[in-house]
Amino acid sequence: MSECQNYFKKRPVFDKLFLGFKKKYESFGRMGGTVALRNLSLDEKKQLGGFFQKDYCMNKTVSISMKNMEMALGNSKFSNFSWEDILEEYFGEALKGKKEEIEKEKEERQRFFEHMMNEYADEKGASWLMYIGSEHGKGYQLFLQQYKEDPVKLECVLSHVLASIPQLPVFSSRKERLAVFAANMTGNPHFYDAETLAERLLILFLNFYFSKDDNKETSGPEQKSMIFYQAGIMRDDISNHIMAYGIHGKDENGNIHSGIEGFFKRKEPIILTLYTLGKLEEIWATEDKVYVVENPAVFSWLCEQNPEKSVVCTNGQLRLAAFVLLDQLSKHSVLYYAGDYDPEGLLIAQKVKQRYGEQARLWQYHLEHYQKYLSEVVLAEERLKKLEKVNLSELQEIKKRMLEEKRAVYQENMLDEYR
Numbered sequence: 001m002s003e004c005q006n007y008f009k010k011r012p013v014f015d016k017l018f019l020g021f022k023k024k025y026e027s028f029g030r031m032g033g034t035v036a037l038r039n040l041s042l043d044e045k046k047q048l049g050g051f052f053q054k055d056y057c058m059n060k061t062v063s064i065s066m067k068n069m070e071m072a073l074g075n076s077k078f079s080n081f082s083w084e085d086i087l088e089e090y091f092g093e094a095l096k097g098k099k100e101e102i103e104k105e106k107e108e109r110q111r112f113f114e115h116m117m118n119e120y121a122d123e124k125g126a127s128w129l130m131y132i133g134s135e136h137g138k139g140y141q142l143f144l145q146q147y148k149e150d151p152v153k154l155e156c157v158l159s160h161v162l163a164s165i166p167q168l169p170v171f172s173s174r175k176e177r178l179a180v181f182a183a184n185m186t187g188n189p190h191f192y193d194a195e196t197l198a199e200r201l202l203i204l205f206l207n208f209y210f211s212k213d214d215n216k217e218t219s220g221p222e223q224k225s226m227i228f229y230q231a232g233i234m235r236d237d238i239s240n241h242i243m244a245y246g247i248h249g250k251d252e253n254g255n256i257h258s259g260i261e262g263f264f265k266r267k268e269p270i271i272l273t274l275y276t277l278g279k280l281e282e283i284w285a286t287e288d289k290v291y292v293v294e295n296p297a298v299f300s301w302l303c304e305q306n307p308e309k310s311v312v313c314t315n316g317q318l319r320l321a322a323f324v325l326l327d328q329l330s331k332h333s334v335l336y337y338a339g340d341y342d343p344e345g346l347l348i349a350q351k352v353k354q355r356y357g358e359q360a361r362l363w364q365y366h367l368e369h370y371q372k373y374l375s376e377v378v379l380a381e382e383r384l385k386k387l388e389k390v391n392l393s394e395l396q397e398i399k400k401r402m403l404e405e406k407r408a409v410y411q412e413n414m415l416d417e418y419r
Contacts, residue, residue, distance in 0.1 A: 001089055004078040008090060011051075013037070013044035017064060018087055024066075025095045031083050034065040051076070109133070109147060116155065120162040128165075128208050139204040146197065153197075160186050161201045169232025175278040178228065178235045194224075206231050225320040229274070237275035242321040243296065245269045245303045246310035247329070250282040267307050269299070274321045283328035285310035290329050291363070293418075294339035294348065295411040302418060314339075318348060323355075330356050336363040338418065341370050341398060341409035342379065343386035350392045364417045367397045373409045 008014040020035030027033075038061050040048075045056040048064070052072045056062045069083055078086070088094055096104075113133035117126045131137040146154040164185040169176040179189040192199045206227045225235045248264060249257040257280060263270040277283075292312045293299050299313035310333070314322045326335060337352045337360060339345040353360050384406060390399045402408075 001081065001085070004081060004086060005089055007078070008086070011047040013040065013047045014051075016040075016044075017048070018090055021066070021069070021083070022087060022091060022095065025084075025087075031069075032066050034063055037062045037064070109144075112147065112151065112155070116158055116162065120159045122162075122166045124209060125162040125165045125205070128205050129162075131208060132204075138207065139201075142200060142204070157197050158201060160191065161198060161205065164202065165205060170230065171232075173232075175232050175234055177237060178233050181233055194221075199224075203227060222317070222319055226323065229278075229320055229324070234274055234278055236320075237278065238273050240274040240319055240321045241271050242319070242325050243269050243271055243299060243313040243315065244311070244325060245299070246286050246308070248284055248286075249280045251279055252281045254281065267303075269303055269311075269313075272321065272325060274324065277321060277324045280328070283325060284331075285329055285333045288333050290333045290335050291418075292326065292335050292337045292352070293411065294345060298338075298411045298415065298418065301415055305419065314348070316348075317344075318351060326352075326356070330359040333359075335360045337361070338363040338365075338411065340411055341365075341373075341402070342377075343383045343390070343402070345408075346390045346395050346399060346402075347386060350390055350395060353392055353394070362394055364414065365394065365398065367401060369414060369417060370398050370401055370405075370409050373413045374405060374407050375410055375413065377408045377410075379406050379408055 008018070016037055017035055020037070021031065021033070024033040024035065025031055037044075037048075040056075040062060042057060045059065045062065048054075048062060049056050052064070052068060053075070066083075073079055073081070073083060073086075084095060110133065113129050117129050121129055132140050132143055143154070164181070167181075167185060169181065176184075178192055182191040183189040185191070190196075192202060203224060210227065210230050221235075225240065228235050245268075246264060247260065247270075249260045251257055257276075259276075260270060260272075286308070287310060290310045290312060291302060291306075292314065293302065294314055294316060296313055296315055299311055302309070302311045310329075312322075312325065312329070329335065335352065335356055337349055339348050349362055349365065353362060379402070384403060387399050387403060390396075
């Protein structure tokens, strides 16, 4: 073999030829195909001609097939070797086809998942890894990318995530701030910060475990807050809040919440943070109706006009605090929702109706109100495009007219309808 290797290595043109057939092997998983060599020097053409017993001097492109290779090798003194043996010795490594490489990588990834399941995962974590690894479930591409980039980092981060799963606050019926949970689990309060690999992996597990689809209720940061809260973790427990009037609450010990009761007795609105809501076991209204509005000014007006009623203000888009409060109130009362007649407002109304079903009513959503209170605010095409997502039957007449008029109606101008 040494004489054979010396022969080819002394003739540089074979480096080009062998590299071409090595690539063919990687593609086909076997020796085959044809290699085309272009822009060869006269000396390189003579080197090829000497081995293949053919004059290539006038050829612009020299094409060598595996059939040519086998015939030339058979007629040479190296005929006791195969081209596969010669190329492996030449490049100092075994020839591998893409299929072989793919299978090898697949086996390595499978061993990785099995290792993580055996070493770090409880039953819940193991089910999730099985779903990712064997079924190629949601998140598989992230695992694939991270494993290719840095398998050591992936194992380190994933091991912490798997250790965190059985300790999620929801499994012991409690609530905990995200930073505190992260510090207790990993020693680093920022371990589950936004957009980190750890956060992405934990969210993947939570969506899997709670059978949540992305954007089912909302999107972006609020979607994260909702799925974390379901696991007993509060991402933003102070700035995430909602205004309410005429409600009662009991804490986890079954005691009336004196703070909320104080505002109720004084007939004053209260701002409920997610922190406070997380400590309440039960929330209820004074009657079987709760009026939910989008606009703070309309909220204040309703509280003044109807001091015996229960009213909630979402202040625009529904945040996690709104869902937590409305989830509780809807257990015993019907929610009457009213918002602006614009694309965003209709989408919010649709969300409320879709989430609470028969426990929600769209309040004062009538075509005649839209025509009566049309504003001078012209809706941009970008905003009108959002109406494509409005599919609730109750809103179709308003949606159709809005697409024609291209104008909005705001709650503040409709106060007479809310009396």
